[in-house]
Amino acid sequence: MTSIDRKAAADVIDFLHRHFPRGWKDWGRDRSVSCTMARKLLIALGHATRAERGAEPLDPPSSPGSLPRMDDTLLALLLVAERDYGFGQGAHRWIRRMKIRNDPLHRDLAASPDVFAFFMELGAVEDGAWTEPAIPALLRYHAALDPLPDFDAVPGLHAFRTNAINEIPEDVAAEMSDILEEERPSLWQLGMMDLLARRWRYPEGWLAASATGPHLLRIPQDALASWMAVELIRTSRAA
Incomplete structure (x- = not known):
């Protein structure tokens, strides 16, 4: 991009x-x-x-x-x-x-x-x-009062999510582990959203650490990242 x-x-x-x-x-x-x-x-x-x-x-x-x-x-x-x-x-x-x-x-x-x-x-x-x-x-994009989109119904997104979960870089996996060590589950989503804002975008997937920087805007109102954060937490806790 x-x-x-x-x-x-x-x-x-x-x-x-x-x-x-x-x-x-x-x-x-x-x-x-x-x-x-x-x-x-x-x-x-x-x-x-x-x-x-x-x-x-x-x-x-x-x-x-x-x-x-x-x-x-x-x-x-x-x-x-x-x-x-x-x-x-x-x-x-x-x-x-x-x-x-x-x-x-x-x-x-x-x-x-x-x-x-x-x-x-x-x-x-x-x-x-x-x-x-x-x-x-x-x-x-997701307006605050609208229901969350059904991303599973979007062609290609299910495979994209699966690839992102199966191809997590080592440094990202280490940071995810630290996030999930928090005692309060309410902090997991916040931690994952911050991580995704810095290291993940659609359609590229995980970004190399060298590709990050101020050109990446941290936008909490990101419906696709919210969906990915939930999936990353779910699969990591189940592993």
Whole structure:
């Protein structure tokens, strides 16, 4: 999976500033998912810096050595775009939304005209349908109030999960063992999610330690990683 290019990065920054017109007063400390994702993107793109209670704008901006992955960027943007009902499932009486076809999980996803146009500009939507590069992010996308997707019904994902479980790198297996030594099972899921955020992506599977870094965004609202975390815990405990 490639990183976004400089033009796409500039488009993302412009979109965020248009979507959050009050700037840091909107996204700097707000704990909503949309604002949290906006912070992550602006920090990754060199336009904000972490602060004690969220983030602060970086002026002048910095030029990051590596830009975030396309799938991580799109997932974060899908969550950002939920703000003010600009993106999600179904129609809303008080806002016009345009349907987008070819969701891999067969959801009725739609976007407001400005969000729709932005996704087209990024290459995530073409002719009213999601493009192939958008599929990994869509598989990971999950709105908070929606039921978890049935990933077992998605062609190819069962085999992908099986391969990931059977081909765990030694250093990852050692970290998983440490996670499962925690006395409180409630911490297992958190530990696995953090591990997956750093070392695992679809469709590649496990990433080499040398392939990790700040270009990988840690996004807790990742439905596919949640599914994998549950499976890794289940199979590891049963072994």
